[in-house]
Amino acid sequence: MNYELTPEQQNLYETVCRFADDVVAPAAYQYDTERRLPLDIIAQMGDLGLFGLPFPVEDGGQGKTYLELCLAVEALARVDQSIAVTLEAGVGLGIQSIFRHGTAEQKARWLPDLLSGRALAGFGLTEAGAGSDAGATRTTAVLDGDEWVLNGTKQFITNSGTPITSVVTVTAVTGEETRPDGSVKKELSCILVPTGTPGFTVGEAYDKVGWHTSDTHPLAFENVRVPAANLLGERGRGYANFLRALDEGRIAFAALATGAAQGCLEEALRYAKERHVFDRNIGENQHIAFKLARMQARVHQARLCWLDAARKQVAGLPFKSEASIAKLVSGEAAMDNARDATQIFGGYGFLNENAVARHYRDSKVLEIGEGTTEVQLMIISRDLGLTA
Missing domain, CATH: 2.40.110.10 (Butyryl-CoA Dehydrogenase, subunit A, domain 2)
Incomplete structure (x- = not known):
């Protein structure tokens, strides 16, 4: 299985990362405090074509695949999980079900606004x-x-x-x-x-x-x-239909968790190089350096897991167990990296204005939403032939 991104995929990831850094991150604390969804940012995401990524051009989409959607979700989650899950759920659960199972009339009524980001489902x-x-x-x-x-x-x-x-x-x-x-x-x-x-x-x-x-x-x-x-x-057929939606959703959820883990790593690494104690930056202390090394290893593992599941989904291969593995591994990576990043920041990591503090609060749900950790373990164990 090849995990390298194509030049177009890499460009998409970098484009969404820039949008996240330049537009989402500066406003994240304000909207988090106000507890409201920033519709202006959602509109800009629509203008970028993010809500239409995995849908055909003839239907108003961007003609990409589910993997490209996951790349966008990961890039956004680095700086704000709330914005990332708005895209993940809006597409993976809201739009995907209508696109896949809707009649021609239902698609004509709902998809134009949903694919453009003018509406959410x-x-x-x-x-x-x-x-x-x-x-x-x-x-x-x-x-x-x-x-x-x-x-x-x-x-x-x-x-x-x-x-x-x-x-x-x-x-x-x-x-x-x-x-x-x-x-x-x-x-x-x-x-x-x-x-x-x-x-x-x-x-x-x-x-x-x-x-x-x-x-x-x-x-x-x-x-x-x-x-x-x-x-x-x-x-x-509702049960079968939403089970497929959940299986696919777990891949995007894993990408979101990977983005959160990556965001924690980026913030902690920056701080470790800037923060000076006893005439040297704290990153020169081996216990901090080793903590950051483990954070990097978690991100790498989580990204490989969701890419593996996404590649199989795009290729039309079975991916149920791989999606559960990806969600299990990435959810734990996000939670562990949030804890370690907060520890590296010390008292500053306990302030809500700090991105790692928000990741610390946000990441716990990554072990709960779209199927708890225990549900993922159940699915994986069943794939091993165990019925307990």
Whole structure:
């Protein structure tokens, strides 16, 4: 497997890195403090074509692959994980589902604004009792004539309550089947629910430990009626469809975590060369130098893991286990590098205005979101033929 980037891919990465350093980083602390998504920055990301990266030119995209999307996500996450996850979730969960499973009419309605960054889409999967166990979904959608009637709640839904959110894809139980042994199998489907539909309520934003700029809300559906034509994909295929979306999402999530680990390394290395104690910079102390060396090793390992998974996804090869390995390794790398970078900065690393402090708060969710560390271990162990 070749892990070298093409000149075009390297240019994309460097371009997004410059955008992140020049536009995102200077505003990151302000928006983190205000806990709001900077729509001006999102618009500029749209102008750069980031939301359309892995989609065909004829559909309004940039004609690249999922690997190029992951490169952009990594570059952004170096300086602000919230901005990076807005892109990652907006494309990997919001747009990808509509592009892959939508009808011609659904694509024509939603994709132009989504691919340009003028609008965002959410993906309503998680519930209070149905996260890792998505089969425990309780939200229902009942067909009443030519309309679906939705009732239920969702939680932790990214990009669901911004001023430019246009639609949320909702997973719901659309039927049940009693098996011969008496157990009940739920039929899960995906329904498109436009923002502003009567009965669709976006709750107050969560008071989160980190990712303050990222938009995250609980959702409620009370007799929400949408046209039957808003069914996304085949009825009863919702479970299979969102499992594929999650598998791909874990690659981009791993790229995000790698970017966070890289950002911590860059900040800590700069500080180690600038900070002088006892007439020399602290980077000359072996314990600091070795800490930075371990941080570099973690970044390298994490990047190779997500590149391996992304290459296989682009080539049409199985990548489920590789995606879980990438997410596991990179999430731990981000958390470990954030801890070490904060230690190197000392007291300054405990100030929220410092990027490493924000990475320290933000990185924990990288071991939780898009499938916890334990879920990744379960997937990897199953691939080894273990069933426990």
